[in-house]
Every structure is written in structure tokens, then in C-alpha cells.
Amino acid sequence: MGKHIKVIMESPIAKSEEKKNCQECQTPCRSACKTSMTVGNLVCEVKKPLGKWTW
Amino acid sequence: MDLVKRDWHLFNIKGEYFLFNSLGSLYQLDEEGAKAVVSLFNGLRDPYVSEETYREIEEILNLHNPIRIYTDENLTLKSLCINVSHSCNMACDYCFTRHNLSPNESLMPLEIAYRAIDFLFKSSKDIKNIEIDFFGGEPLLNLDVIRKASIYGKEKAKEFGKHLRITLTTNGLLLDEKTLAILDELEISIVLSLDGGRGVHNKFRHLANGKESFNYVLPNAIELARRRQDGGYYIRGTYTAETINFSDSFKELVDLGFKYISLEPVVTDDYKISIKKEHIPILRIEYERIAEECLKNDVKFFHFELPFEEGACLPRLARGCGAGVEYMAVTPNGEIYPCHQFVGYTQFRLGEINKETIDQGLIERFIQLNNIDSKPICKECWARYLCGGGCLANNFNINQNIEEPYRVGCEIQKLRLEYALWLRAKRMEVKV
Numbered sequence: 284m285g286k287h288i289k290v291i292m293e294s295p296i297a298k299s300e301e302k303k304n305c306q307e308c309q310t311p312c313r314s315a316c317k318t319s320m321t322v323g324n325l326v327c328e329v330k331k332p333l334g335k336w337t338w
Numbered sequence: 339m340d341l342v343k344r345d346w347h348l349f350n351i352k353g354e355y356f357l358f359n360s361l362g363s364l365y366q367l368d369e370e371g372a373k374a375v376v377s378l379f380n381g382l383r384d385p386y387v388s389e390e391t392y393r394e395i396e397e398i399l400n401l402h403n404p405i406r407i408y409t410d411e412n413l414t415l416k417s418l419c420i421n422v423s424h425s426c427n428m429a430c431d432y433c434f435t436r437h438n439l440s441p442n443e444s445l446m447p448l449e450i451a452y453r454a455i456d457f458l459f460k461s462s463k464d465i466k467n468i469e470i471d472f473f474g475g476e477p478l479l480n481l482d483v484i485r486k487a488s489i490y491g492k493e494k495a496k497e498f499g500k501h502l503r504i505t506l507t508t509n510g511l512l513l514d515e516k517t518l519a520i521l522d523e524l525e526i527s528i529v530l531s532l533d534g535g536r537g538v539h540n541k542f543r544h545l546a547n548g549k550e551s552f553n554y555v556l557p558n559a560i561e562l563a564r565r566r567q568d569g570g571y572y573i574r575g576t577y578t579a580e581t582i583n584f585s586d587s588f589k590e591l592v593d594l595g596f597k598y599i600s601l602e603p604v605v606t607d608d609y610k611i612s613i614k615k616e617h618i619p620i621l622r623i624e625y626e627r628i629a630e631e632c633l634k635n636d637v638k639f640f641h642f643e644l645p646f647e648e649g650a651c652l653p654r655l656a657r658g659c660g661a662g663v664e665y666m667a668v669t670p671n672g673e674i675y676p677c678h679q680f681v682g683y684t685q686f687r688l689g690e691i692n693k694e695t696i697d698q699g700l701i702e703r704f705i706q707l708n709n710i711d712s713k714p715i716c717k718e719c720w721a722r723y724l725c726g727g728g729c730l731a732n733n734f735n736i737n738q739n740i741e742e743p744y745r746v747g748c749e750i751q752k753l754r755l756e757y758a759l760w761l762r763a764k765r766m767e768v769k770v
Contacts, residue, residue, distance in 0.1 A: 285397070286390065287390075287394055288367055291762065292647070292762065294359060297359070307466055307467045310665040314731065316678075318572050318640045319640070321726050322654065323655075323755065324640070324644060327648055336568075337505050
């Protein structure tokens, strides 16, 4: 981008037009007794449907 | 030019500066760029920073105009935790379910498992992707119900055109080859508890008779990893104040051949082993070591595996874990709770699987709690769209208030995110 700032990634959602969640992604259970999943771990089912395994 | 702290986060790892935007953009800065950001956070302009640097920052700010988030009010249940057993063949010191565990055998009858699956299918309406998670106690004590309920669920999924994913969380003691073959055939993802090497694991994870468990669990875990080299398992461990150097455990697990690993902080009010604010600097070192290890080896540390470009949409990111709304738990006798961690706390009991009546008032409360904007602390946090607002059960267990965030957990979450972002940058081999 410039001399002092380098782009590592630009958010696709910053320009997103999506207004409604299709609800097809997983539920991100934050509990440490499982794997403390967060919304950040979620994969969008539309962009990349998961394979046979849950994660 | 406004640089708002709730939307931007400047951090330094190993002498390098990074600027993260809450919506998911990441930039690497040189020292002058970092000085400019600090000055803008303070509402000033640093006279020693060039105009050219400020112009570069303005360019990235223009890419991130405020976005209005529409929260979806028509949420439906799509994930059910089925506690097929409230018995356990182990007695781990830090187990949060100990108050629910029965000294006598307490296993879910098959009929209740079937009704739980019916409840999920009916409640999930048009949602195609649904999940069940077998949990406990130790779920493998009730393998026959797991097997029959999974077959029932899969047949029902076929009939209704849905995709059912199944997970099982186990201590691994009963995960012999015969059991593994059944779980492989049913394509059940496995979370297996193993805290690290022999010393760390045996410190807290005892058999029901008090003896060490490592020698029994390890061969089963190794066989699981051998069979599932393409995924389908996570080795998860717990670290405590007394086993705080968990990067050593991570390395031991990598050396044992595990590729999919997750290490979690204990959440407890036991002062001796609980993670406290003063541990945060140590945790930073530990997470940094794990991130370095992930960079060197083909190994997945769950908290660093953020899909970014293939991640969830913004309306989803603006909501929490789904407890009590999209996610619920069922006990062996058919009681329904907002999640597996609330089981046994009757003030959070939502209903019964056999009666088909649900406490709508409680559900409304959880809908509200799942909205990040409903929590003042979360609303102002740069990590809100990667965190989702934390674990409501942790809030309750630590603060006795589901609305008050568990602050040590917040700090740990932010640390993990910084290193996930750093790892992302390093994997892309970006140089300024």
C-alpha cells in the first residue's frame, strides 16, 4: 500500500452487503471443556461447506 | 481523521507492529506508522510523523466505513448437546460437571436420545446444517445409545434433506479399536482430553479409583490420530496455574504425533489452580511459543485457525455462542438447559424433552445476551467480532452473573487473537 503500511489482509466483510445471516454455519460453543470455539473460528457454509468432519 | 479504539487495535509482537480492524483487516506498520496510530488514538498529530504517513492511514480508514449490523431475530435451534451419561470413569480435580455426576449409574435411555433428536429436527425448521454433540460425564459409557441415536439421526437427516454433524467429547479411556471403528463408520468427530505429557496429564486427570490415567489414555489417543490424519479429532488439554507452562505440553503433544491440538485455561473458583490476571504476561510467552511452533510445523492449534476470508458473515459475527437459542443441552433424564455448562442450575432449566414446553421468557433473555451490542464491555472491544462475547456459563461460574464478562477470559481471548493474527502475517511471509 505504501511506505509505512503493508496490507496483510483486507476484510471481505468490510464491504459486505450481507444483511441477514442464513444460519447455516455451526454454533461456536465458547466452553473450554470442548475447544472454546469462537465466532472467529466459524467457516461460512456458503463460501466453503465443511467436509465430513465438524471443523 | 478518527481512529476509534473499539474498531482498531495496535499491537506489537517480537518487535513488529500490526494494526487490526475489528471487521477483519490486518496491516503491518513500521515504527513511524505505529507512532502515527498512537497519536491518532490520542486525538493528536505527532509533529515528528510525516504527512505522508497520515495519508496512508487515512487511505485504510476510508476502506472501513461504519457498517450497520442487522441482527436476525428469527433464530432457531440447530445444535444440541446430548449428555448421554452423567456417570464418569474418571475423577479429574478440575471437572466442572462434578456437581452433576451421579455416584450411581446415570445413563440416558435410548428413548430420550431419540426424543432429543426429534426435538432438534423439529426446532431447526428450514436450517439444513444441524449438529449433535455427545457429552457427559463420559459419553462412551453409553456407546450403544450413541450408536443407535447416531444412526437414527442420520436416517432422519436423509429423510428431511438435512446434513447432521456429530461430535463426541471423551476422556479416551474406552476409545479402543472396536469403539473407534464404530465412530469412524458414523463419521463422529472426536474431542479427546489429554493435558500434555505424563506429568502434566497425571497431575489432575485421575481414574475414578484415584490412580494415574495417562498410560491408559495415550495409546487410544495415538491410535485415533493414526486413523484420522486428515482431521476428525482434536486433542484438547486443560492448563492451570500449576501447569502454566503449557507450551511445553503443546510441544510434547506435537512430538507424540498429534496434529490437531487445543489447550484451554481451566475455569474454576479454586484459587490454587485458577488463572488470574497476574498470569497474563506468562500466558503471552506461552502462546507466542505455540505460535512459533505452528509456524515451524504442520500442526493446527485450534485458536489460531481462523478462516478469515472464508469466515462467517457480519450478522453472525455480531452474535454470541448461541446458548439457549441456537444451542441447547439435554440431560440423561430429558431436562433441557441453555448449554452443557448450565446443566444442574435449575434457574436456567428451559424445559423437558418429553413435554415440549420451553420457558420462552428465559429464551428471550438468552437471545438478548447473544447480541454483542447488549453488553457494554463487549460493544467497546476491538475483538468483539472474533470473540462473540465470551462464554455465558463462565460469566456465571466466576461472577455469578451471566451478563458480566469473565475478564481474565477476555484477556486470554485477546492474546490468542493477537497471535492468530501474527501467525497469519508470518504464514504469508509479509515483509515491510
